[in-house]
Amino acid sequence: MSLRAVALFGADLYRDRSIIRGLGAELDSQSWSYHDSTLPLPEKVLLDRIRRKALARAGVVAGIGDDSAVLRVPAGHEVLVTTDFSLEGVHFRREWHSPDVVGHRCLTRGLSDIAAMGGAPVAAFVSIALPPELLQSWVDGFYEGLLNLAKTFSVTLAGGDTAESSNGVMADIVVLGSVPRGKAVLRSGARPGDRIFVTGSLGGSAAALNLLLSGKRKKLRPGDFPAHFFPTPRIEVGRVLRERSLASAMIDISDGLSTDLTHICEESGVGAEIEAAAIPYGNIGKPSQKVDLRYALHGGDDYELLFTSHPAKRIPAIINGVPITQIGQIIKRKRIFLRKPDGKQEPLNARGWEHFK
Numbered sequence: 001m002s003l004r005a006v007a008l009f010g011a012d013l014y015r016d017r018s019i020i021r022g023l024g025a026e027l028d029s030q031s032w033s034y035h036d037s038t039l040p041l042p043e044k045v046l047l048d049r050i051r052r053k054a055l056a057r058a059g060v061v062a063g064i065g066d067d068s069a070v071l072r073v074p075a076g077h078e079v080l081v082t083t084d085f086s087l088e089g090v091h092f093r094r095e096w097h098s099p100d101v102v103g104h105r106c107l108t109r110g111l112s113d114i115a116a117m118g119g120a121p122v123a124a125f126v127s128i129a130l131p132p133e134l135l136q137s138w139v140d141g142f143y144e145g146l147l148n149l150a151k152t153f154s155v156t157l158a159g160g161d162t163a164e165s166s167n168g169v170m171a172d173i174v175v176l177g178s179v180p181r182g183k184a185v186l187r188s189g190a191r192p193g194d195r196i197f198v199t200g201s202l203g204g205s206a207a208a209l210n211l212l213l214s215g216k217r218k219k220l221r222p223g224d225f226p227a228h229f230f231p232t233p234r235i236e237v238g239r240v241l242r243e244r245s246l247a248s249a250m251i252d253i254s255d256g257l258s259t260d261l262t263h264i265c266e267e268s269g270v271g272a273e274i275e276a277a278a279i280p281y282g283n284i285g286k287p288s289q290k291v292d293l294r295y296a297l298h299g300g301d302d303y304e305l306l307f308t309s310h311p312a313k314r315i316p317a318i319i320n321g322v323p324i325t326q327i328g329q330i331i332k333r334k335r336i337f338l339r340k341p342d343g344k345q346e347p348l349n350a351r352g353w354e355h356f357k
Contacts, residue, residue: 256352
Protein backbone atom coordinates (compact mmCIF):
# COMPACT_ATOMS: atom_id res chain seq x y z
CA MET A 1 0.00 0.00 0.00
CA SER A 2 1.51 3.35 -1.03
CA LEU A 3 1.68 6.52 1.05
CA ARG A 4 -0.94 7.97 -1.27
CA ALA A 5 -3.29 5.15 -0.31
CA VAL A 6 -2.57 5.77 3.37
CA ALA A 7 -3.67 9.39 2.97
CA LEU A 8 -6.84 8.41 1.13
CA PHE A 9 -7.90 6.08 3.94
CA GLY A 10 -7.79 9.03 6.36
CA ALA A 11 -5.27 10.13 8.95
CA ASP A 12 -7.33 9.21 12.01
CA LEU A 13 -7.00 5.50 11.16
CA TYR A 14 -3.23 5.80 11.47
CA ARG A 15 -2.98 8.07 14.51
CA ASP A 16 0.42 7.72 16.18
CA ARG A 17 1.66 5.02 13.81
CA SER A 18 5.15 4.76 12.32
CA ILE A 19 5.29 5.41 8.59
CA ILE A 20 8.23 4.73 6.32
CA ARG A 21 9.47 8.08 5.05
CA GLY A 22 10.45 8.86 1.47
CA LEU A 23 8.77 9.17 -1.90
CA GLY A 24 7.45 5.96 -3.34
CA ALA A 25 7.84 4.02 -0.09
CA GLU A 26 5.66 0.90 -0.08
CA LEU A 27 4.04 -0.79 2.91
CA ASP A 28 2.03 -3.98 3.13
CA SER A 29 -0.16 -5.27 5.93
CA GLN A 30 2.57 -7.63 7.17
CA SER A 31 5.25 -4.90 7.45
CA TRP A 32 3.02 -2.23 9.03
CA SER A 33 4.43 -1.07 12.39
CA TYR A 34 1.86 -0.43 15.16
CA HIS A 35 3.98 1.41 17.72
CA ASP A 36 4.04 5.11 18.62
CA SER A 37 5.55 7.17 15.84
CA THR A 38 9.02 8.52 16.47
CA LEU A 39 8.84 10.64 13.34
CA PRO A 40 6.43 13.32 12.11
CA LEU A 41 3.81 11.85 9.79
CA PRO A 42 4.26 12.40 6.04
CA GLU A 43 3.09 15.83 4.95
CA LYS A 44 -0.13 14.80 3.21
CA VAL A 45 -1.25 12.62 6.11
CA LEU A 46 -0.38 15.32 8.63
CA LEU A 47 -2.29 17.98 6.69
CA ASP A 48 -5.33 15.72 6.37
CA ARG A 49 -5.33 15.21 10.14
CA ILE A 50 -5.11 18.96 10.78
CA ARG A 51 -7.86 19.63 8.25
CA ARG A 52 -10.24 17.31 10.09
CA LYS A 53 -9.72 19.20 13.34
CA ALA A 54 -9.81 22.75 11.98
CA LEU A 55 -12.91 24.81 12.80
CA ALA A 56 -15.15 25.86 9.89
CA ARG A 57 -16.35 29.46 9.73
CA ALA A 58 -18.65 31.36 7.38
CA GLY A 59 -15.98 33.91 6.46
CA VAL A 60 -13.69 31.16 5.14
CA VAL A 61 -15.09 30.06 1.78
CA ALA A 62 -12.26 27.57 1.15
CA GLY A 63 -9.42 26.65 3.48
CA ILE A 64 -7.08 23.67 3.77
CA GLY A 65 -7.13 21.53 0.62
CA ASP A 66 -6.70 24.16 -2.12
CA ASP A 67 -3.69 26.11 -3.38
CA SER A 68 -4.97 29.22 -1.63
CA ALA A 69 -7.60 29.96 0.97
CA VAL A 70 -10.66 31.96 -0.08
CA LEU A 71 -11.88 34.42 2.53
CA ARG A 72 -14.93 36.66 2.63
CA VAL A 73 -14.58 40.02 4.40
CA PRO A 74 -17.81 41.65 5.68
CA ALA A 75 -19.06 44.57 3.62
CA GLY A 76 -17.61 47.88 4.76
CA HIS A 77 -14.62 46.23 6.48
CA GLU A 78 -10.88 46.29 5.90
CA VAL A 79 -8.47 43.37 6.22
CA LEU A 80 -5.94 43.09 9.05
CA VAL A 81 -2.87 40.92 8.47
CA THR A 82 -0.14 40.07 10.98
CA THR A 83 2.68 37.52 11.11
CA ASP A 84 4.97 36.25 13.87
CA PHE A 85 7.70 33.64 14.22
CA SER A 86 7.90 31.17 17.11
CA LEU A 87 11.42 29.76 17.14
CA GLU A 88 12.80 27.02 19.36
CA GLY A 89 15.57 28.43 21.54
CA VAL A 90 14.27 32.00 21.10
CA HIS A 91 10.55 31.93 21.97
CA PHE A 92 10.33 28.53 23.65
CA ARG A 93 12.31 25.49 24.73
CA ARG A 94 10.94 21.99 24.52
CA GLU A 95 12.38 21.08 27.92
CA TRP A 96 10.39 23.94 29.52
CA HIS A 97 7.29 24.24 27.37
CA SER A 98 4.92 21.40 26.55
CA PRO A 99 3.75 21.22 22.91
CA ASP A 100 0.23 22.50 23.67
CA VAL A 101 1.78 25.52 25.40
CA VAL A 102 3.92 26.22 22.32
CA GLY A 103 0.87 25.99 20.05
CA HIS A 104 -1.21 28.23 22.34
CA ARG A 105 1.51 30.86 22.61
CA CYS A 106 2.16 30.75 18.85
CA LEU A 107 -1.43 31.69 18.02
CA THR A 108 -1.63 34.17 20.91
CA ARG A 109 1.10 36.26 19.27
CA GLY A 110 -1.02 36.81 16.17
CA LEU A 111 -4.37 37.20 17.92
CA SER A 112 -2.91 39.81 20.25
CA ASP A 113 -1.85 41.92 17.26
CA ILE A 114 -5.41 41.80 15.89
CA ALA A 115 -6.74 42.79 19.33
CA ALA A 116 -4.41 45.81 19.37
CA MET A 117 -6.08 47.12 16.20
CA GLY A 118 -9.56 46.64 17.63
CA GLY A 119 -10.24 43.95 15.07
CA ALA A 120 -11.96 40.58 14.90
CA PRO A 121 -9.83 37.56 13.90
CA VAL A 122 -11.09 35.47 11.00
CA ALA A 123 -8.47 32.93 9.95
CA ALA A 124 -4.98 31.72 10.82
CA PHE A 125 -2.24 30.18 8.69
CA VAL A 126 0.57 28.17 10.29
CA SER A 127 3.78 27.17 8.53
CA ILE A 128 5.83 24.80 10.64
CA ALA A 129 9.25 23.21 10.13
CA LEU A 130 9.98 20.07 12.14
CA PRO A 131 13.22 18.19 12.83
CA PRO A 132 13.03 14.60 11.50
CA GLU A 133 13.58 13.03 14.93
CA LEU A 134 10.62 14.83 16.53
CA LEU A 135 7.91 12.67 18.07
CA GLN A 136 4.57 12.78 16.28
CA SER A 137 2.92 13.16 19.69
CA TRP A 138 4.68 16.53 20.01
CA VAL A 139 3.22 17.67 16.68
CA ASP A 140 -0.25 16.56 17.78
CA GLY A 141 0.12 18.45 21.05
CA PHE A 142 1.23 21.62 19.26
CA TYR A 143 -1.87 21.66 17.07
CA GLU A 144 -4.11 20.72 19.99
CA GLY A 145 -2.98 23.81 21.92
CA LEU A 146 -3.29 26.03 18.86
CA LEU A 147 -6.69 24.75 17.78
CA ASN A 148 -8.16 24.92 21.30
CA LEU A 149 -7.32 28.63 21.42
CA ALA A 150 -8.59 29.09 17.85
CA LYS A 151 -11.93 27.56 18.87
CA THR A 152 -12.21 29.96 21.81
CA PHE A 153 -12.10 32.93 19.42
CA SER A 154 -13.91 31.28 16.47
CA VAL A 155 -10.81 31.38 14.28
CA THR A 156 -10.41 28.96 11.38
CA LEU A 157 -7.05 27.36 10.67
CA ALA A 158 -7.30 27.93 6.93
CA GLY A 159 -3.89 26.81 5.69
CA GLY A 160 -0.13 26.93 6.04
CA ASP A 161 2.85 24.79 5.10
CA THR A 162 5.04 22.05 6.52
CA ALA A 163 8.73 21.40 5.98
CA GLU A 164 11.63 19.47 7.47
CA SER A 165 13.97 21.47 9.68
CA SER A 166 17.66 20.73 10.17
CA ASN A 167 17.74 22.50 13.53
CA GLY A 168 14.79 22.76 15.91
CA VAL A 169 11.11 23.59 15.54
CA MET A 170 10.15 26.76 13.68
CA ALA A 171 6.57 28.01 13.35
CA ASP A 172 5.29 31.07 11.52
CA ILE A 173 1.77 32.23 12.32
CA VAL A 174 -0.21 34.50 10.00
CA VAL A 175 -3.54 35.78 11.32
CA LEU A 176 -6.12 37.61 9.22
CA GLY A 177 -8.82 39.74 10.77
CA SER A 178 -11.23 42.47 9.84
CA VAL A 179 -12.20 45.89 11.15
CA PRO A 180 -14.80 48.43 9.98
CA ARG A 181 -13.36 50.67 7.27
CA GLY A 182 -11.31 53.52 8.74
CA LYS A 183 -11.81 52.34 12.35
CA ALA A 184 -8.59 50.40 13.03
CA VAL A 185 -6.88 51.74 16.16
CA LEU A 186 -3.35 52.74 15.16
CA ARG A 187 -0.21 53.55 17.15
CA SER A 188 -0.15 57.05 15.74
CA GLY A 189 -3.24 58.60 17.38
CA ALA A 190 -1.90 59.63 20.81
CA ARG A 191 -1.99 63.36 21.62
CA PRO A 192 -0.63 65.47 24.52
CA GLY A 193 -3.05 65.29 27.44
CA ASP A 194 -4.24 61.76 26.60
CA ARG A 195 -4.21 59.34 29.50
CA ILE A 196 -2.30 56.02 29.29
CA PHE A 197 -3.92 52.71 30.30
CA VAL A 198 -3.03 49.02 30.39
CA THR A 199 -5.17 45.91 30.66
CA GLY A 200 -4.56 43.15 33.18
CA SER A 201 -1.20 42.99 34.94
CA LEU A 202 2.40 43.15 33.75
CA GLY A 203 5.61 41.25 34.34
CA GLY A 204 4.30 37.81 35.26
CA SER A 205 5.51 36.09 32.11
CA ALA A 206 9.00 37.61 32.19
CA ALA A 207 9.42 36.80 35.89
CA ALA A 208 8.51 33.17 35.24
CA LEU A 209 10.98 32.98 32.37
CA ASN A 210 13.69 34.46 34.59
CA LEU A 211 13.22 31.59 37.06
CA LEU A 212 13.89 29.14 34.25
CA LEU A 213 16.82 31.04 32.77
CA SER A 214 18.47 31.48 36.16
CA GLY A 215 18.47 27.75 36.78
CA LYS A 216 16.60 28.18 40.06
CA ARG A 217 13.76 26.09 38.65
CA LYS A 218 14.08 23.39 35.98
CA LYS A 219 10.32 23.12 35.56
CA LEU A 220 7.34 25.32 36.38
CA ARG A 221 3.74 24.30 36.90
CA PRO A 222 1.70 26.10 34.22
CA GLY A 223 -1.19 26.56 36.66
CA ASP A 224 1.06 28.60 38.96
CA PHE A 225 2.38 30.76 36.09
CA PRO A 226 -0.58 31.19 33.69
CA ALA A 227 0.60 34.54 32.31
CA HIS A 228 3.65 32.83 30.84
CA PHE A 229 2.28 29.48 29.71
CA PHE A 230 -1.27 30.37 28.65
CA PRO A 231 -1.55 34.12 28.00
CA THR A 232 -4.96 35.42 26.89
CA PRO A 233 -5.19 37.70 23.85
CA ARG A 234 -7.48 40.64 24.68
CA ILE A 235 -9.69 40.39 21.59
CA GLU A 236 -12.94 41.45 23.29
CA VAL A 237 -11.33 44.34 25.17
CA GLY A 238 -9.82 45.68 21.95
CA ARG A 239 -13.17 45.40 20.20
CA VAL A 240 -14.97 47.34 22.96
CA LEU A 241 -12.33 50.08 22.97
CA ARG A 242 -12.69 50.46 19.20
CA GLU A 243 -16.50 50.27 19.11
CA ARG A 244 -16.86 52.93 21.82
CA SER A 245 -14.09 55.11 20.34
CA LEU A 246 -12.27 55.00 23.69
CA ALA A 247 -8.71 54.41 22.44
CA SER A 248 -6.81 57.06 20.51
CA ALA A 249 -3.76 54.78 20.03
CA MET A 250 -3.11 51.15 20.96
CA ILE A 251 -0.47 48.41 20.91
CA ASP A 252 -0.11 45.00 22.51
CA ILE A 253 2.63 44.53 25.11
CA SER A 254 4.80 41.81 23.60
CA ASP A 255 8.24 43.43 23.85
CA GLY A 256 7.81 45.16 27.22
CA LEU A 257 5.98 48.25 28.48
CA SER A 258 9.00 50.54 28.04
CA THR A 259 9.60 49.41 24.46
CA ASP A 260 5.98 49.26 23.31
CA LEU A 261 5.19 52.67 24.84
CA THR A 262 8.19 53.99 22.91
CA HIS A 263 6.61 52.65 19.71
CA ILE A 264 3.39 54.60 20.38
CA CYS A 265 5.31 57.78 21.24
CA GLU A 266 7.49 57.55 18.14
CA GLU A 267 4.55 56.93 15.80
CA SER A 268 2.50 59.71 17.43
CA GLY A 269 5.35 62.23 17.80
CA VAL A 270 4.81 62.67 21.56
CA GLY A 271 6.30 61.73 24.93
CA ALA A 272 4.92 60.18 28.11
CA GLU A 273 5.04 60.22 31.90
CA ILE A 274 4.48 56.93 33.76
CA GLU A 275 3.70 56.48 37.45
CA ALA A 276 5.62 53.48 38.83
CA ALA A 277 3.17 53.12 41.73
CA ALA A 278 0.21 52.88 39.34
CA ILE A 279 1.55 49.98 37.25
CA PRO A 280 -0.40 46.76 37.95
CA TYR A 281 2.37 44.28 38.80
CA GLY A 282 1.78 40.65 37.95
CA ASN A 283 1.89 37.75 40.42
CA ILE A 284 3.68 34.42 40.07
CA GLY A 285 3.98 31.12 41.88
CA LYS A 286 2.33 29.53 44.89
CA PRO A 287 2.10 31.21 47.31
CA SER A 288 1.56 34.15 44.99
CA GLN A 289 4.24 36.85 44.93
CA LYS A 290 4.29 40.20 43.15
CA VAL A 291 6.94 40.63 40.47
CA ASP A 292 9.68 43.26 40.57
CA LEU A 293 9.27 46.60 38.80
CA ARG A 294 11.90 45.72 36.19
CA TYR A 295 9.78 42.85 34.87
CA ALA A 296 6.65 45.00 34.68
CA LEU A 297 8.55 47.72 32.81
CA HIS A 298 10.80 45.76 30.49
CA GLY A 299 9.86 42.09 30.61
CA GLY A 300 7.36 41.76 27.76
CA ASP A 301 5.53 38.63 26.65
CA ASP A 302 2.44 39.88 28.51
CA TYR A 303 0.09 40.25 25.51
CA GLU A 304 -1.90 42.86 27.39
CA LEU A 305 -3.10 46.04 25.66
CA LEU A 306 -1.46 49.44 26.14
CA PHE A 307 -3.65 52.29 24.94
CA THR A 308 -4.16 56.03 25.20
CA SER A 309 -7.44 57.88 25.56
CA HIS A 310 -8.65 61.49 25.33
CA PRO A 311 -9.14 62.99 28.83
CA ALA A 312 -12.84 63.58 28.13
CA LYS A 313 -13.45 59.85 27.63
CA ARG A 314 -14.62 57.76 30.57
CA ILE A 315 -12.73 54.47 30.71
CA PRO A 316 -14.42 51.62 32.63
CA ALA A 317 -12.45 50.02 35.47
CA ILE A 318 -13.26 46.59 34.02
CA ILE A 319 -13.98 45.55 30.43
CA ASN A 320 -15.14 42.00 29.70
CA GLY A 321 -13.86 40.94 33.12
CA VAL A 322 -10.38 42.42 32.54
CA PRO A 323 -9.12 45.20 34.88
CA ILE A 324 -8.14 48.49 33.20
CA THR A 325 -5.55 50.68 34.96
CA GLN A 326 -4.42 54.24 34.25
CA ILE A 327 -0.62 54.43 34.54
CA GLY A 328 0.29 57.85 33.13
CA GLN A 329 -0.31 60.50 30.51
CA ILE A 330 0.96 61.65 27.14
CA ILE A 331 3.08 64.83 27.07
CA LYS A 332 4.26 67.13 24.30
CA ARG A 333 7.97 66.73 25.00
CA LYS A 334 9.30 63.75 23.03
CA ARG A 335 10.75 61.87 25.99
CA ILE A 336 9.43 59.18 28.30
CA PHE A 337 9.75 59.62 32.07
CA LEU A 338 9.11 57.35 35.05
CA ARG A 339 7.97 58.86 38.34
CA LYS A 340 9.09 56.75 41.30
CA PRO A 341 6.97 56.32 44.45
CA ASP A 342 9.22 58.86 46.24
CA GLY A 343 8.23 61.50 43.67
CA LYS A 344 11.55 61.55 41.83
CA GLN A 345 11.38 61.49 38.05
CA GLU A 346 13.87 59.77 35.76
CA PRO A 347 14.09 59.01 32.03
CA LEU A 348 12.52 55.70 31.02
CA ASN A 349 14.45 54.14 28.16
CA ALA A 350 13.25 51.26 26.02
CA ARG A 351 14.84 48.17 27.54
CA GLY A 352 12.43 45.48 26.45
CA TRP A 353 13.00 42.72 23.92
CA GLU A 354 14.71 43.58 20.64
CA HIS A 355 16.11 41.10 18.12
CA PHE A 356 19.73 41.62 17.01
CA LYS A 357 20.37 43.88 20.00
